[in-house]
Amino acid sequence: MSTLSAGTTTWSSIAGVPPSSNIRPSTYQFDFGFLPIPKRLRYHPSKPFYFGTLLNVFFGVCATLVSANLYYCQPILIQLSDSFSVTYDEVSRIPTLVQAGYGIGLLTICPMGDMLRRRGLILFLVSCSTLFTIGLAVTKNLRVFEAMSFFVGFTSISQQIFLPLAADLVPPERRASAISVVASGILLGILVARVLAGVVANFVSWRYVYWMSVGIQGVVLIGSYLVLPDYPANNRELSYIDMFRSMAKFMVKEPLVVQAVLINLAASACYTNFWVTLTFLLSGPPYHYSTISIGLFGFLGILGVVVVPLMGRVIDRMDPWHVTMVATLFLIIFQAVQTAAGGVEVAAVIIVSFGLDVARQTQQVSLSTLVFRISEMARSRLNSLLLLAVFLGQVTGTSAGTVVFVNYGWRANAFLAMGLFAFQLCVLLLRGPHCPRQRWVGWQGGLSMRTKIGSAEVLGQASGSANDCEKANTI
Incomplete structure (x- = not known):
């Protein structure tokens, strides 16, 4: 890795482009090998992305909506207990399984942001969490619901991919501000999930909470496809x-x-x-x-x-x-x-x-x-x-x-x-x-x-x- 002399700051470092030969110089044109990446979002070493306020806010909003997946179940445990005809002790396993999945995802998936393209990883994770949430909305079996809850937690970690990506893209003198916006979004997701789930389940079936979550994640998925810049893997040899x-x-x-x-x-x-x-x-x-x-x-x-x-x-x-x-x-x-x-x-x-x-x-x-x-x-x-x-x-x-x-x-x-x-x-x-x-x-x-x-x-x-x-x- 190249070292800058004291007091010097290149444009590439200001734009968040790490000065390393490990970064692929080529430009990807497709996500997953078949989905075209919008031209304005493709990575070009000579044209670094500008990480402005709007993109920072977009990262924060996505962090809010994805992190909310981890907390929708907490205000509706009583309704889940009645729906599956089980005791409160049995249904109390659901939040634990969600958090267990999240913890394992932090250990096994989040570090992959250093070896894979973050855009593709985020799109894949949001797609998976959306599919598992559909399973939560339709299943009538508690064991299946518990399994789906675990996998929703396991794949709902995109917010923790957004955070280091923001640190990579933003100029060094604004790094803490960018991180704080994404971190605040994650914090807000806890409150948003509990309020939305409580209000929705108070008037209609708890299943609509998860259908709402499916729609929200669909918005995140489409928004990420249209807005999220493609950034190369930091360590392709790792x-x-x-x-x-x-x-x-x-x-x-x-x-x-x-x-x-x-x-x-x-x-x-x-x-x-x-x-x-x-x-x-x-x-x-x-x-x-x-x-x-x-x-x-x-x-x-x-x-x-x-x-x-x-x-x-x-x-x-x-x-x-x-x-x-x-x-x-x-x-x-x-x-x-x-x-x-x-x-x-x-x-x-x-x-x-x-x-x-x-x-x-x-x-x-x-x-x-x-x-x-x-x-x-x-x-x-x-x-x-x-x-x-x-x-x-x-x-x-x-x-x-x-x-x-x-x-x-x-x-x-x-x-x-x-x-x-x-x-x-x-x-x-x-x-x-x-x-x-x-x-x-x-x-x-x-x-x-x-x-x-x-x-x-x-x-x-x-x-x-x-x-x-x-x-x-x-x-």
């Missing part, structure tokens, strides 16, 4: 086995990846713990809120969706490490409010609900921006590692938080989260903002808060990591 080998290599040889994974895991556990146990907190004394009232707290997520892209602009102007530090400190502050007053004052719960949402999403975007600097040729694999940490954190936070809350109460559960937030701060402080790439502990390089896009510091990190992996024949 094998499937080498893909996993390189991911393992990142986890043992890249201190920044390990640091970000640990922070993401702990933060995700805290975040999920809060929202899962919030129902228990608000339904019990002293609040005794109804299900509808508790559900309204979810709308605070909309405010988070609006604010996080604005925070992306801040990350673009500051070093992401400092933004991660500020976000982590705010997470600790909001959790302290929850620990002190969450069980006695609803105003505290409202403040914490909004504050945790914004601070956590800001932290996740800044961590992604940091990690994506390591290798522009491996962003899909790096993204998969970060997301697997988030997924494991969600599982841990749900199980541990529920056990602690039920057995020891809300304040003990809040102290558990406080301890995990303190752990994140300790992990972050082990390495300073400009610590050399291969050092596990240290504060060398100063404390400058300004990002240095195009400098030897940033570009040297990327090229150095990529070259290390190239020598091992993994990239």
